[in-house]
Amino acid sequence: MKNQHKIGFILALLSILGSTLMAQTPSDALMMKKKEICIAAMYEHSWFDEYWEGTYLRHNETIATVDRHMVMPMAAIGIVDRLNLIVAAPYVKTASREPNGGKFEGAKGFQDLSLALKGEIFNKEMGKGKLALLGTVSYSTPITNYLSDYRPYSIGFGANELGVRGILQYQLNSGIYIRGALAYLFRGQTKAERDYYYNNGSYYTPWMDVPSAWNYNAVAGIWLFDSSWKIEANYMGLVSTSGDDIRAYNAAQPTNKVDMGVLGVSSQYYFKKLKGLGLLAYYSDTLSGRNVGKSAQYGVGVTYQFKL
Amino acid sequence: MKNIVSKIFAFSLLVISVFLSSCEKDLPTQANYLAYTYSKIDENGGSWTPVLLSSADQIAIPVPEAVGSSAFQEELAFVKSESSSLSGEQLDAVEYWTNNPALRWNEIALELIAKYNLIPGPNADDTYTLPNPANPGEVPYFPFAHPPYAVRALSYLSVAQFDGLISAWHYKYLYNRPSPGLADNSITAAYVENNIPSYPSDGAVIAAVSRDILSVMFPLEKDYLAERAEEHMSSLIWAGANVESDISAGAFIGEEVAKIALARASTDGMSKAQCPKPISDSLQAAAFDRFGWKWENIEIPARPVGLTPLFGQVKLWNVPNVEVVRPPVPPAPGSAEFEESVVALKNYADNMTEEWRAIANYWQDGLGTYTPPGHWNRYAKEYAIKYKLNPLRTVRVFAYLNMAMMDGGISCWDAKYYYHYPRPINLIPGYKTIAGTPNFPSYTSGHSVFSAAGAEVMTYMFPEEGSLFRDYAVEAAISRVYGGIHWIFDAEVGTTQGIEVASYTLDVAKADGAD
Numbered sequence: 001m002k003n004q005h006k007i008g009f010i011l012a013l014l015s016i017l018g019s020t021l022m023a024q025t026p027s028d029a030l031m032m033k034k035k036e037i038c039i040a041a042m043y044e045h046s047w048f049d050e051y052w053e054g055t056y057l058r059h060n061e062t063i064a065t066v067d068r069h070m071v072m073p074m075a076a077i078g079i080v081d082r083l084n085l086i087v088a089a090p091y092v093k094t095a096s097r098e099p100n101g102g103k104f105e106g107a108k109g110f111q112d113l114s115l116a117l118k119g120e121i122f123n124k125e126m127g128k129g130k131l132a133l134l135g136t137v138s139y140s141t142p143i144t145n146y147l148s149d150y151r152p153y154s155i156g157f158g159a160n161e162l163g164v165r166g167i168l169q170y171q172l173n174s175g176i177y178i179r180g181a182l183a184y185l186f187r188g189q190t191k192a193e194r195d196y197y198y199n200n201g202s203y204y205t206p207w208m209d210v211p212s213a214w215n216y217n218a219v220a221g222i223w224l225f226d227s228s229w230k231i232e233a234n235y236m237g238l239v240s241t242s243g244d245d246i247r248a249y250n251a252a253q254p255t256n257k258v259d260m261g262v263l264g265v266s267s268q269y270y271f272k273k274l275k276g277l278g279l280l281a282y283y284s285d286t287l288s289g290r291n292v293g294k295s296a297q298y299g300v301g302v303t304y305q306f307k308l
Numbered sequence: 309m310k311n312i313v314s315k316i317f318a319f320s321l322l323v324i325s326v327f328l329s330s331c332e333k334d335l336p337t338q339a340n341y342l343a344y345t346y347s348k349i350d351e352n353g354g355s356w357t358p359v360l361l362s363s364a365d366q367i368a369i370p371v372p373e374a375v376g377s378s379a380f381q382e383e384l385a386f387v388k389s390e391s392s393s394l395s396g397e398q399l400d401a402v403e404y405w406t407n408n409p410a411l412r413w414n415e416i417a418l419e420l421i422a423k424y425n426l427i428p429g430p431n432a433d434d435t436y437t438l439p440n441p442a443n444p445g446e447v448p449y450f451p452f453a454h455p456p457y458a459v460r461a462l463s464y465l466s467v468a469q470f471d472g473l474i475s476a477w478h479y480k481y482l483y484n485r486p487s488p489g490l491a492d493n494s495i496t497a498a499y500v501e502n503n504i505p506s507y508p509s510d511g512a513v514i515a516a517v518s519r520d521i522l523s524v525m526f527p528l529e530k531d532y533l534a535e536r537a538e539e540h541m542s543s544l545i546w547a548g549a550n551v552e553s554d555i556s557a558g559a560f561i562g563e564e565v566a567k568i569a570l571a572r573a574s575t576d577g578m579s580k581a582q583c584p585k586p587i588s589d590s591l592q593a594a595a596f597d598r599f600g601w602k603w604e605n606i607e608i609p610a611r612p613v614g615l616t617p618l619f620g621q622v623k624l625w626n627v628p629n630v631e632v633v634r635p636p637v638p639p640a641p642g643s644a645e646f647e648e649s650v651v652a653l654k655n656y657a658d659n660m661t662e663e664w665r666a667i668a669n670y671w672q673d674g675l676g677t678y679t680p681p682g683h684w685n686r687y688a689k690e691y692a693i694k695y696k697l698n699p700l701r702t703v704r705v706f707a708y709l710n711m712a713m714m715d716g717g718i719s720c721w722d723a724k725y726y727y728h729y730p731r732p733i734n735l736i737p738g739y740k741t742i743a744g745t746p747n748f749p750s751y752t753s754g755h756s757v758f759s760a761a762g763a764e765v766m767t768y769m770f771p772e773e774g775s776l777f778r779d780y781a782v783e784a785a786i787s788r789v790y791g792g793i794h795w796i797f798d799a800e801v802g803t804t805q806g807i808e809v810a811s812y813t814l815d816v817a818k819a820d821g822a823d
Contacts, residue, residue: 060429061608101608103733105657105740105792145662147669150742189333193669196686198422198676202415204336204686248448249429250676 031120031134032078035308042072042301048286048293051152051252054245055290064100066152066293069093086116089143092155104153107146111156114140116163129172136183138163149192149208151252152293158190158254159210175223183215190254199244199255208254211243228270236262236284246291256291263287278303338415339689343407343499346698353700354478356821358471359625359707360568364478367564369557372485372507380491383551387488388495391548401543407499409511409540410469410703411689413518416536417465418678418685420526424453425676427747434609438582444527451526455754456619456717459681460578461525463625463714466706468521468569472513473700475561480505488548497548502698508557509550510699515540516562517569524570576623581616588613595728601641603730603749614748620722625711626812630722633809635801638729638751649795653732656790657740664790665742671755671787672743680755680784681713684762687777691770704822709765712813716761716806717754723805724749732792743791752802753794756785760806761813768814781806 032038049065050057072090079085095106116138123132140161142148148158165183187210195206214237221232243257264284271277283298354364361367373379394402405412428448430436437448444450451457485507489497504510519537523530541559544550550558596602605611620630627633639645656664673680688709692702729751733739746754763781767773785803788794817823 058429064608099608101606103606103740103745105660105742147665149669189335193666194672194677195670196422196673196677196683198419202337202419202422202678204338205333207333207335209332209335247676248426250426 031082031118031123032076032084032305034078034080036078036305037308038076038303038305040074040076040301040303042070042074042299044068044070044072044297044299046070046293046295046297048295051293052246052289052291053248053250057294058249060249061100062102063096063104063152064102065097067095067097068295082120084118086114086118086138088114094153094155096153107150107153107155109144109146109155111142111144111146112140112161113143114138126170128174129170129177132167132169132171134167134169136163136165136167138165147193148190148210148254149194149197151254151256154254157187157210160188162186163215165215175227177219177221177223179217179219179221181217181219185213185215187212192254197253197255198247199253209242210254211240211257213238213240213258215239228272230268232266234264234266234284236260236264243291252291258292259288259290260286260292261288276305278305338404339411339693341406341408341411341693342403344693344696345500346502346504346701347696348701349502349504349698350477350700350822351481352821353474354481356474356477356700356704357819358474359467359711360572361471361475361565364474367475367561369479369508369560372483372553372557375486375491380485380551380553383553384488384492384495387545387548387551388492390545391495391498394546398543398546401539402498402547405511405540405543405547407502407511407549408692408697408699408702410466410514410518410699410706411692412540413465413469413514413522414462414685414689414706416518416533417462417522418682420522420529421453421458421461421682422676422678424449424451424526425458425679427452427454427675430609436609436611441527441579449528453526453679454615455679455681455758456581456616456622456721457525457578458679459710459714459717459758460573460576460622461522462681462685462706463710464525464569464573465518465521466703466710467625468517468565469514469703470700470707471569472517472562472565473510473703475565476508476510476513476558477700479508479557480510483507485554488551495548499547499549504698506550507554508561509544509554510558511544511549512541512555512558513562513565514699514703516559517566518562520563520566521569524573572623577618577621581619581622583613583618585612588617591617591725592728595726599637599640599727601728601730603728604734605747606734607747611747614725615746616721616748617725620718620725622718624715624718626816627715627719627809628812630719633719633805633812634726635723635752635805638727638795638797638801641730641735645797646795649797650732650736652796653736653739653789653792657742657792660742660790667783667787668743668791671759671784672791673755674744680758681710681717681762683784684709684713684759684766687762687766687780688769691766691773695770695772701822704817704820705765705769708769708813708817709762711816712761712765712810713758715813716757716809719805719809720752720754720757720802721748723752724754727751729795729798732795739792741792743788743793745793750794751798752805753785753788753798754802755788756781756794756799756802757806757809759784760803761810762806764807764810764814765817768817 046068050059070090070092074088076086090111092111093108118136121133146155148154163185167181169179171177189207192206197203216237219234223230238260240257246252262284266282268280280301285296286294439448439450439452441450484505487506488495515537519533523533592602673683688705728749731750759781763777766777785799
């Protein structure tokens with residue numbers, strides 16, 4: 001396994017967080033070796049000026065254009081050759097651009113701590129390439145008392161999430177690869193600061209069910225220049241298995257059924273002369289959705305990999 | 309190595325099952341109570357003074373058949389056969405409606421308020437369309453159940469329930485017909501026997517009156533409400549609580565008292581409250597001439613008319629006229645007291661604590677919820693259960709609570725459009741809020757007036773609770789300042805105003821014969 005591939009952990013991590021963060025990169029099929037560590041810092045800017053209210057695409061000057069900035073420190077650690085731990089804790093800041101009719105304060109703070117274990121189940125020669133199957137189990141939990149019931153400014157959904165993911169990749173020796181991943185994200189409940197809300201009926205409790213979701217990725221990419229540069233196109237889908245729709249011209253809430261389809265491109269570059277250093281960048285656009293912003297986003301990151 | 313990986317995954321599955329089974333809390337959708345023994349039965353309830361009826365016997369019902377009559381025995385036989393073989397659904401209905409079903413109908417009203425409390429959004433050409441009561445099913449649906457609409461709907465609902473049960477109590481103790489369970493000991497009633505005569509059925513009064521009032525307040529829900537009422541009335545037979553003639557007499561009282569209440573509602577001025585722009589503009593101009601300030605809607609696109617500018621002219625329940633409770637002129641922008649409020653608001657916004665934020669959100673009761681009057685009805689329900697009130701005493705609490713809050717709302721709206729005072733976002737440059745700024749002037753705070761008026765009635769009805777409700781009201785008032793949408797004087801004067809308005813309703817309550 002080539003060293004520069006390890007940068008792919010960042011993308012794997014992004015995909016684990018992806019359903020929360022609307023990240024756009026898919027799960028990766030790459031593993032780090034024992035005692036190798038990759039640390040990274042990512043910045044992402046996402047924004048929308050339209051959102052789906054149920055299935056209706058709404059433009060709403062009360063919130064106008066909503067910006068979301070995220071800085072995410074991450075680390076991926078090779079526990080053993082075929083089992084890696086990935087840790088991240090994003091800091092998120094949201095606000096409406098001026099002018100807007102609502103004059104709402106945005107929100108900011110550290111969001112959720114995410115831990116993921118990724119294991120390689122098999123990786124073997126097959127035809128003119130290699131077929132790999134990997135599995136990921138991830139867990140995330142809020143690390144600050146941020147308010148999830150403050151859409152569209154809330155920095156997260158405020159509930160625990162347990163994710164189980166399978167990743168299948170076929171890579172040709174020429175460097176071209178395709179990959180698919182499917183995950184189920186079990187999401188728990190979040191606590192609002194009111195003890196009555198409407199979710200197709202009355203609820204007399206501050207606790208809200210955050211819908212669980214299926215999350216899938218389809219990816220095609222290629223490694224170029226002796227595997228120092230990777231370019232890929234990816235599609236990420238999220239489908240909640242329950243939840244209500246945002247009501248007419250009303251605020252969203254954590255109980256909503258959030259679906260989305262996001263198409264993106266991403267690229268990574270690994271420096272041969274600066275050992276261990278890498279860069280990555282991505283852009284993606286939300287093509288379809290339900291109870292979610294029609295957002296576009298770009299991200300940039302720097303990674304540094306070393307061995308203990 | 310494969311071994312380790314598979315062990316990890318096995319462990320993960322274990323974690324998943326623990327996660328799924330232990331972390332999910334039960335999410336209640338209604339009050340959790342069962343039929344209970346009333347703390348007292350108020351045999352003299354029929355002598356209490358009704359609100360709208362001239363007397364408890366204004367609505368006449370037939371003299372019931374005697375216990376020994378074949379007609380009554382046939383009715384008993386029917387109850388016996390129905391109640392002895394219930395389906396699961398019927399048992400659920402019996403358990404749901406209980407022997408204090410006014411609480412359930414209040415919950416239904418709150419749910420409809422939350423369902424319809426949606427502000428119309430702008431059209432593509434930046435105009436706004438108002439809900440049209442003549443065509444309720446046209447988007448935006450009628451009604452927009454904002455706080456004035458909500459408190460009015462709740463007032464008519466609970467006043468009509470109260471008058472209906474005073475009438476029922478009158479006939480119950482006039483005719484003293486025993487309940488099915490007491491008339492025939494082979495009938496096992498589902499509800500605990502409270503030894504209140506059965507004719508007419510108080511449950512049927514509540515079902516009919518609630519259905520009819522709410523069907524007018526929420527016309528698109530007419531079929532749904534009819535279904536609920538039908539199930540409720542049937543459940544009285546299934547529970548062995550009433551015979552059919554109890555129910556038909558109760559339903560008749562309910563229907564008649566609803567007509568009387570709805571006749572008042574149709575001429576109380578509410579239909580004119582959402583006035584056209586020229587009238588709204590003239591209110592704004594009058595305030596500007598008088599005081600030198602005016603509130604403006606600064607949404608994008610701006611709403612041409614604020615929420616119900618003439619709600620202040622709607623017919624009051626117990627206050628002689630709106631001027632007697634109008635609060636004093638608020639501090640002028642630029643005055644020392646005003647600047648103090650600006651400093652406080654900036655401080656809350658810049659140094660927002662989790663405690664302030666939680667208070668602002670707890671009391672927000674904004675769009676899409678049951679509104680502040682709904683919040684106080686929810687308390688009334690919870691304390692009626694806690695103190696095991698009988699149905700008559702329960703609807704008495706709701707009636708005075710909602711009359712006081714509606715009078716409070718009318719008085720508050722009078723002040724809002726008489727003084728037309730700007731909001732913090734109008735006067736503090738660059739100011740941001742954590743609560744949504746509503747589409748009406750600032751002074752005085754609706755939450756403060758509703759809550760103070762509600763708290764006064766609740767304190768009178770539940771004196772054992774001490775200062776609890778008044779403390780709630782003060783917190784509800786300041787929550788709007790923490791939220792960034794009200795000045796401190798909006799909240800403080802609003803609280804005083806609510807207390808004063810409620811005193812008129814309490815004077816009536818104290819003299820109605822119940823205490």
